[in-house]
Amino acid sequence: MKEKKLKNIFINGAVSAQFIAESIQKHQHNTTIGAHSIFLGQVRADQIGEEKVAGINYTAYEEMALNKMYEIREAIFEKYPVICLHVHHSLGLVPAGEVCLFVFCSSVHRKAAMEACDELVERIKAELPIWGKEILTNAAHQWKENK
Amino acid sequence: MKEKKLKNIFINGAVSAQFIAESIQKHQHNTTIGAHSIFLGQVRADQIGEEKVAGINYTAYEEMALNKMYEIREAIFEKYPVICLHVHHSLGLVPAGEVCLFVFCSSVHRKAAMEACDELVERIKAELPIWGKEILTNAAHQWKENK
Amino acid sequence: MKVEILLFGRLTEIFGVTHLLLADVADTDAVRNRLEEQFPALKQVKYQVAADQLIIHGNKQLTDGMTVALMPPFSGG
Amino acid sequence: MKVEILLFGRLTEIFGVTHLLLADVADTDAVRNRLEEQFPALKQVKYQVAADQLIIHGNKQLTDGMTVALMPPFSGG
Numbered sequence: 001m002k003e004k005k006l007k008n009i010f011i012n013g014a015v016s017a018q019f020i021a022e023s024i025q026k027h028q029h030n031t032t033i034g035a036h037s038i039f040l041g042q043v044r045a046d047q048i049g050e051e052k053v054a055g056i057n058y059t060a061y062e063e064m065a066l067n068k069m070y071e072i073r074e075a076i077f078e079k080y081p082v083i084c085l086h087v088h089h090s091l092g093l094v095p096a097g098e099v100c101l102f103v104f105c106s107s108v109h110r111k112a113a114m115e116a117c118d119e120l121v122e123r124i125k126a127e128l129p130i131w132g133k134e135i136l137t138n139a140a141h142q143w144k145e146n147k
Numbered sequence: 148m149k150e151k152k153l154k155n156i157f158i159n160g161a162v163s164a165q166f167i168a169e170s171i172q173k174h175q176h177n178t179t180i181g182a183h184s185i186f187l188g189q190v191r192a193d194q195i196g197e198e199k200v201a202g203i204n205y206t207a208y209e210e211m212a213l214n215k216m217y218e219i220r221e222a223i224f225e226k227y228p229v230i231c232l233h234v235h236h237s238l239g240l241v242p243a244g245e246v247c248l249f250v251f252c253s254s255v256h257r258k259a260a261m262e263a264c265d266e267l268v269e270r271i272k273a274e275l276p277i278w279g280k281e282i283l284t285n286a287a288h289q290w291k292e293n294k
Numbered sequence: 295m296k297v298e299i300l301l302f303g304r305l306t307e308i309f310g311v312t313h314l315l316l317a318d319v320a321d322t323d324a325v326r327n328r329l330e331e332q333f334p335a336l337k338q339v340k341y342q343v344a345a346d347q348l349i350i351h352g353n354k355q356l357t358d359g360m361t362v363a364l365m366p367p368f369s370g371g
Numbered sequence: 372m373k374v375e376i377l378l379f380g381r382l383t384e385i386f387g388v389t390h391l392l393l394a395d396v397a398d399t400d401a402v403r404n405r406l407e408e409q410f411p412a413l414k415q416v417k418y419q420v421a422a423d424q425l426i427i428h429g430n431k432q433l434t435d436g437m438t439v440a441l442m443p444p445f446s447g448g
Contacts, residue, residue, distance in 0.1 A: 017175075021168035024187070028164075028244040031192035036246075038185035040171070041371050044255070045178035058370070061302055061363055064347040065370075089370060097175040099183075101371045108191070110268060118261055121371065129344075129363075130370025131303035143304045144369035188448045205447070208379055208440055211424040212447075236447060248448045268448065276421075276440070277447025278380035290381045291446035 006066045009087045014098035035110040037117035041101030051136040055095040061129035072123045080116040082107045153213045156234045161245035182257035184264035188248030198283040202242040208276035219270045227263040229254045295358040303366040308335045323353040341366045372435045380443040385412045400430040418443045
């Protein structure tokens, strides 16, 4: 029986540009890769009445999220000829302007990486038990809801 | 009459991970952005008979490429609600495993950035007068052709 | 028989805690009823129920030691 | 009347240069014919013709000082 190896997708706070650069750098050893498709979710300073969103505080049902992510990864690997897939999501406070989601797909040709990245992002938003609490500039808050 | 301001898309040699990180960093000041879609083209060490591709040497009809790129950018801005679009393409030698194309699209919501990025990459490959000469491990070469 | 209840998102504000233990609840419907009785505000909230991490669409029988999660709409990404 | 001819990709190998000047060519067809006569290998190569950066599908009349580019299939990205 194949061992189910869960990968941790969560990181504390924002995803830094440096972290993204290091991920890209690591993939330059794999010279079968011809295309990378990257998606970054960034926290917006949306206007809410008189206030603005200062940041989003993320919490998750971590154990279920990691199991679900495992299932999604397996499905994407089966559906598209991708070489690798990486997902990183923030927990805790991410200030407006910073990155809270980093999805990274690589393949030989561009179509597979792009389609896999698209589908991964859709499924992450719809299926992972993660909640974002928008913290407003006056310290009030409201709970985000994905459409 | 609107002034046509050409942006230079060409850089000498490979696009470094550090350059990509700096581009991402610069966009964190814009807190209306909620999504970034990034495409990276990486040189593959394809097997060609007994040899492998060691790198690709890029040349371009630069003046025409910049004019064409201007036209493509305008069309994409008109078609999708994107906030910004950036394209960087290598000239000269890019060793296998390194990045030769960096396309960066940002928007409020994810769909626009992803669709714009997709279409930009397609059009860049089909319409920009750029040529890649694949240098093999025995120093022979062959000319690449986009399908 | 005891089951652990996990609460997430806005539900942690309604309950004031992130988890609690319930005794003698035979199925997920019984969990919902018991909690909606104790915390009437729960009736106003849209949420899904998962038993041992599986989302339950109808009702599901529970056994000792199971974990039931009450999950408002997701907002990751 | 003179036009400048730009050569790219594999064509630079056939011609041994990246540009040259042609006198007395009235249109793009005349450019093709003249060059294919001087460099018969050109007949075996697929290429597009651009006059002052605009890709020409049929034939195009040329005037003094125009630039004609011979472009094999693109392979950027």
